[in-house]
Amino acid sequence: MRCGSCRHEWLVTAEWLDRFNQALEACPACGTDCQGEDRPDFCADPEDPAQEDSAVREFYWYHSSTHEDWPDRKLDPAARLTDVTKRRMEAMGSGVGAWASRQKTKALHVGTYEAAIENMLRRMDDQGSSDDQFYLYRVQLDPNCVIESGVHQEPTNFVGDVYLAEVCAPGTNVFRYVNVHEDPSSVSLAIEPDAMRAVQGIPMPLAVDVTDPWVLDAIARLSEATSKSAPQPKLQRFRLREVTALASEARRLESEIAAGLPLALRERFTVGFDEAGFDTAPTAFPTKLVGLARIVTEPRAVLDALNAEPWRVLQAIEGEAVFS
Ligand SMILES: [Zn+2]
Incomplete structure (x- = not known):
């Protein structure tokens, strides 16, 4: 601090x-x-190796996203706009073409493994994305990337976007900032897409064996809860909404798994429970609970899964063989 x-x-x-x-x-x-x-x-640790440019270039950097093909550089930001929105933008004097090219120069964010995982858990909790499929990406920077000196405050504008052209000299494509939201005090980077050399990605969480003893026990507890009667009418008067025995048991299981996580992550640990879908897919909720917790408690398995993925090279260095 x-x-x-x-x-x-x-x-x-x-x-x-x-x-x-x-x-x-x-x-x-x-x-x-x-x-x-x-x-x-939070401030950056003066002893953090990421204070050194050479370490920033050598490190792996991480990013979590719901995009299956991040960073998709062929993606046209204007493709998501409706014709009505496009006509309105033109009428207001801001051309769709200019808007789209500005969107494409928006900086991307990468950081530590912990920061990427915390970002995913925060989005699942705050933004109701607990049902979305997430992906974890690992990034290698281009060895020739141009890094702004120093570690700064996160330079976001009022909608949370960063444009490097507004905060550093022309040609700079990597900007270090101290992350105060995820893995607090760690160094994160706002980067232009051309600062990346290659990317690996895997869907998150990793698959969990349905014969895992905790999963089997959780399914048994949920199944038993489905057979219990609804809460007593007298109790219901004091409740904002009726909670079934099944939903209560699901929350209990979630709390039990969350108790094994670091303090700062416990409150953010929210796994959407699909009560209506329990009968048809009883393993879905317990395996997701275990899978998400293991990302935190057993990072080695996640890193091994990333190691097994080929690198998607975004730009090859001339005269150098592409690494595996
Ligand atoms: Zn003081």
């Missing part, structure tokens, strides 16, 4: 952060807490 008031820097734990966010902890030097305008916030 770095205090916005006195600039003091110190290390904290997830438990300390939890208390800080409730205004129960403050800057140890000057006492500024989370309520002040100059509140302490």
